[in-house]
Amino acid sequence: MRLPLSEPHLRQFQAFQAFTSQHITPHAGAWDRAQYIPESLISLLGQHGYLGANVPEQSVGQGWDSLTYGLLHEAIGAGCSSVRSLLTVHGMACHATARWATRSVREQVLPRLACGDLIGAFALSEATAGSDAQNVQLMATRQDNHYLLNGTKQWITFGQRADVFVVFGRMQQGHTAFLVDRDTPGLSIEPLSDLLGTRASMLARLHFQDARVPAEHLLGREGFGHHYVLTSTLDWGRFSVAWGSVGILQAALDTVLEHTRTREQYGSPLASHQLVQRHLTEMAVKLHSARLLCYQAALSRDRRDPQHLTDTLLAKYQASNFAAEAAHTAVHLLGAKGCLPDFPAERLWRDAKVAEIIEGTPEILQMQIARQLQDGYGQGIFEGAL
Ligand SMILES: Cc1cc2nc3c(=O)[nH]c(=O)nc-3n(C[C@H](O)[C@H](O)[C@H](O)COP(=O)(O)OP(=O)(O)OC[C@H]3O[C@@H](n4cnc5c(N)ncnc54)[C@H](O)[C@@H]3O)c2cc1C
Known part of the structure; x- marks a missing residue:
């Protein structure tokens, strides 16, 4: 199918396809069996700017338009859906940080997400909240200058590897979202394996037990989640x-x-x-x-x-x-x-x-x-x- 792509879009798509043919497609079967994406590939994705695809240029990202973003995901998705899954959840974390984080968190975190120094993931699903996302039970309570999070998230793509998580919880004010560091005291990570597909996407369950999240890691406002x-x-x-x-x-x-x-x-x-x-x-x-x-x-x-x-x-x-x-x-x-x-x-x-x-x-x-x-x-x- 020939989309009416401009010359720059076409050149970028060809570059994405060449990257995939060289670095992804030959290894996708082995990664699937090993249930693992190597760090060397994650570094390469960062070096090529693919992890900063939707990060604005002023935060040292690519700031690509949506068509370029989509073409990247098509090319990589043709080679390995687990790598595409990494781009998916990381891109979601980049968006949530760029759009909803406080200025100081945005300035600290976004350039590091853009180059792959930090990997982001998205944590919504729970035992009782699948399609019915309104039913999240993870509780967030404000205490002085931080929030205490209690609950469990599951099926978190790249949860085994991510450095920061976009986490959705429940407060009196309504659903509320946070950007949570992997090394937050009270957060423990349990690997999940042997799924049917995207087997190299390194899923995890996240357990929050009085996990202390700094108040400035709120995304948007309380009740905006x-x-x-x-x-x-x-x-x-x-x-x-x-x-x-x-x-x-x-x-x-x-x-x-x-x-x-x-x-x-x-x-x-x-x-x-x-x-x-x-x-x-x-x-x-x-x-x-x-x-x-x-x-x-x-x-x-x-x-x-x-x-x-x-x-x-x-x-x-x-x-x-x-x-x-x-x-x-x-x-x-x-x-x-x-x-x-x-x-x-x-x-x-x-x-x-x-x-x-x-x-x-x-x-x-x-x-x-x-x-x-x-x-x-x-x-x-x-x-x-x-
Ligand atoms: C490989 C993998 C990776 C994932 N990664 C993430 C991640 O990174 N972060 C995250 O938060 N979650 C993740 N998930 C979870 C995923 O988002 C959920 O599996 C999905 O939203 C469906 O929820 P569920 O599995 O609880 O199914 P359920 O919601 O229990 O649905 C089961 C079935 O019932 C149907 N159903 C439900 N409600 C209705 C209705 N009202 N009417 C008709 N049919 C209905 C559904 O369509 C489905 O067929 C991942 C899941 C998988 C398998």
Whole structure:
């Protein structure tokens, strides 16, 4: 699919793809099996500026536009969804810090996040708060010049490795968000392993027992956690996962094209059999449709179009859904080889399932999109046309 990319966007996308081919794709299977992303790769991501992609230039980040940000996540997502997951949660932490941290915390933390000196993560989910994010039970109480946090967060991507966490808790004033250092007294980290997909994303459970967080590490204001900090931060996560899903779709199609060109059955390549051609066509249509939805979401974010949040919901909903379907077809068309770890199809399939679940399951996104339709989303889509 040829997006109408400007010359600079095209050059950057090619650079992201070259980085992925050299440093990520050849190792993705091994990292998946070892359930680990090496420090050397994290350093390289920092050196190339990829960890500061959405950090403003005045805080020593790249300040890239949304399309460039998306293209980065597509290229890396085609190589390894666990590395894309690192970019996802780190980018969410960068956004929350840039947008909601106090000035002094922002000045201390943001340049270090931008270069990868610090890694950020996002801690919302709990045993009782999954899709129902309002139901967080982690309690935050103010005491003098700090807050005491008590509760447990789970499924925290890169929780084993992150240096700072965006943490959501409950106060009398309402949901409230904090930026919490890894070495905060009272915070302990329990690694989680053996998940179905994105197995190298180093998940953890975070236990807070009278964890003392300095008052200036509040994000936004007390009671701002859900409607402001969470909404805008989740939007970055969804945008990243949507583009990462396009990467999965591209990788699945590439794998299948290669295999069906070379594998012969009944005296001719699989790709020449008409029923196989139908699968190839459907995969291509899904790839192109998902990429266009992501492109639309990027354009509307950069134009600050009020509908951009819903454009991102649509992109995440459909791209992750198509990625799961296409990865399923990829395993299918590779036959027995699709079941082996030597080929990327089975990893793509497992990772695509995770992409559907995280940052809003399909059902939750369907409900949110339907609500936006009631509120007038999509009206005037032909504005400006003849
Ligand atoms: C690999 C991985 C990484 C993750 N990383 C992070 C992270 O970094 N930070 C973080 O905070 N969380 C993280 N999560 C958690 C993730 O955000 C949640 O798994 C997700 O929000 C779904 O919540 P749940 O698992 O509790 O499922 P539930 O909310 O219990 O949902 C279970 C099923 O019920 C459906 N359902 C729920 N409510 C409704 C409804 N009202 N109507 C119809 N259907 C409904 C859902 O769609 C789903 O199919 C991660 C999860 C995974 C698997």
